Amino acid sequence: MAKTERREWNGYSLKPRKDMPEGLWTKCPGCEHMLYKSAVEKNLNVCPECDYHFRIDAETRIGYLVDEGSFEEILSDLTTSDPLDFKFRGTTYKERVKTDEKEAGAKEAIRVGKGFIKGRGIVLGVMEPNFLMGSMGYVVGEKVCAAVDKALAEKLPLVIVCCSGGARMHEGVVSLGQMAKTSAALAKFDEVGGLYICVLTDPTTGGVTASFAMLGDCLIAEPGAMIGFAGRRTIAETIKVELPEGFQTAEFMLEHGFVDMIVHRRDLRSEIARLIDYCRK
């Protein structure tokens, strides 16, 4: 009896609290510490205690990567048009897009444009995890291809920061086709000797992993990022075995030889700059 009472009373405990006031504090999913939000934000949205990398939206990411004020976005007003007329559970794809547009403050799951990293010109694409899980519809495919075209035309390195749940179901085979489309564009880019650096962040899965995310000349992963092809639940259901700890993480991918390096968020900028310097002709 005393036990339950003690659990309820959590007033002066130094142990991490389970509930938290809105806004000011946040709980780190990695170490379960209560963290002061602005301290986390100052630390590039990385937990100061355990280096857990929080998911960040495209705008923040661009801010972390490029030189201040140097990002010129292209195709920012491109929006999807529901090619399949997709309806599910009494709602529609279009409505889902509208709510996500409001919540995420983004028009699509990727933003592309030209910018500078420590004075080196790049074409940058950053995916937006809050917009329909960062999934790849045809607008994402089109924007990635446009970024490749721009990099080709201006002879700049291409950097894409992936963060996606995969192909977008609501667009059916149209979204599946974007895997082929982006890969074909990257094949052209490869032929003329363009440098393509891909940064894999949490999560990079499904159709995005199986197309442009894995085709970088250099693949950089963020620590602890979930990177894989099939979803964990699908795998668990298919083989009916519990998945090992650390399965499909960045460290797992490094161990099995599918990424070049794991780079902390604070070093990402300088690492990309260094790679560009090495590959400059």
Add this chain to the structure above:
Amino acid sequence: MALSKNNKIGDGDYLEFEQKVADIDRQMDELRRLSSAKGIDYSAEIRRLQRKQVAELKRVYSNLTAWQIVQVARHPKRPLLTDYLNLMVKDFHELHGDRCFGDDCAIVTGFGQIGREKVLVVGQNKGRTTKEKIACNFGCPNPEGYRKAIAKMKFAAKFGIPIVTLIDTPGAYPGIEAEERGQARAIAVNLFEMSRLPVPIICICIGEGGSGGALGIGVGDRLAMLEFAYYSVISPEGCAAILWRDGSQAPDAAQALKLTSRDLQKLKLIDEIIPEPLGGAHRNIHDTVYNVERYIVRTLSVLKRTKVENLLENRYKKLRAIGSDTAGLLRTKTKAIKIDIKAAAPAASGKSKRIPAKV
């Protein structure tokens, strides 16, 4: 690889929407049994029933729902890759192994002759018997399968041999080992390389076209589908489990995903529908294979006459058009696209014209 010669539809092979057809079959069997046992001539009656059955099949198969088509595509008696290899490909020489890890039976590759053309056949095999099914992993390829496919395709391309791929898979295998060996990378590389192989590539979806697993051997100059095959970004069950939060809503999901050949043709995502015989491919394997063969021969003769540069340029344009100018999908107000890409075009690679998305 035994040929499934006996494709008689038995008692367990009727789909749930074919009950009337099954009843008529039962009646005919009964009459045949009676006529042989008692020596009474029921041939007129049997002919009448046959006519009735044909009419019924026509009625059913002209109004199939998306979910029913998925069931036809998964029918256990549906012709498999082995049937095509036996009936359509002369002098087939199988090539094994990915030179990295192993040999995946879910993807079969080999040289052969279709019509009078030497080709490389790449296809996904599901297996007919239980033993075969286990050996082929039920048609779900592992990374080594995709690596084998691209290795053999590069081999064929080196000697100018056209490639025919036959797609029939529920999807790439989702397993721990598959992830460890880089399923995603294997598929990505296939898409990347197939988009620039300098030989004609014809892709035909003969049964199930399951997501990235199908696309991994499905990038080429032409994409055709059998009438009652399906091609989808996710299995209807998977889609229902995620969006409907209930796997049993698969029929609705199948409808919404627009995964049938007719829908995909309307969306201009496939080039041609290859007709199936009355009552689906499983009722007449020979006719099905013959239709596929005729399509391949006809298409190859066109593609072989195309210069390699044009072939590659057309293929690239076709891939780039997916979801942009094909169905006029990009909404207007995209002046930015036009300016950016057009401005980019001349400097891009000298002579080749880049395609701006037509709006």
